[in-house]
Amino acid sequence: MKDIDIAEVAQLSGVRASTLRFYEEKGLIASHGRRGLRRLFDPAVLERLALIALGRAAGFSLDEIARMFAPDGRPRIDRHMLxxxxxxxxxxxxxxxxxxxxxxxxxxxxxxxxxxxxxxxxxxxxxxxxxxxxxxxxxxxxxx
Known part of the structure; x- marks a missing residue:
């Protein structure tokens, strides 16, 4: 699947572009390039955004959610925290x-x-x- 730009990520995920930029600043997601001025993301970012949304709905802070991901970006969820x-x-x-x-x-x-x-x-x-x-x-x- 091809890279998707920030506008497409926002449309597909329902997360505003400003929130996506904030998540990127916090290290929750990462873009890996640009198309003009628009950030480009791997399509896997949509699953990561779904995990972030689930964590937020459960009442976890963004810092707690950030700790739920390994350095390679894969989920690493602490069962005791859950x-x-x-x-x-x-x-x-x-x-x-x-x-x-x-x-x-x-x-x-x-x-x-x-x-x-x-x-x-x-x-x-x-x-x-x-x-x-x-x-x-x-x-x-x-x-x-």
């Missing part, structure tokens, strides 16, 4: 689930005001003590 990210995502999911449940309760609570709702008051105490956002979910009552 497991740690999965654990971090689990904690985030628990926190967001607790927040969602609290919001749903507050939206449907039959108490005359939120300040009279025992569940809402517990959420306020948890927020004041720093427990909202902690790794343990806030336990919500199912009473109405």
């Amino acid at each position: 497991a740690a990210k999965a654990d971090e995502l689990d904690r985030t999911i628990r926190k967001l689930n607790a927040m969602r449940d609290g919001l749903r309760h507050a939206a449907a609570c039959p108490a005359p005001s939120h300040m009279e709702c025992p569940t809402f008051r517990r959420l306020l105490r948890a927020a004041a003590s720093g427990k909202v956002g902690a790794t343990k979910p806030v336990r919500l009552s199912r009473r109405k």
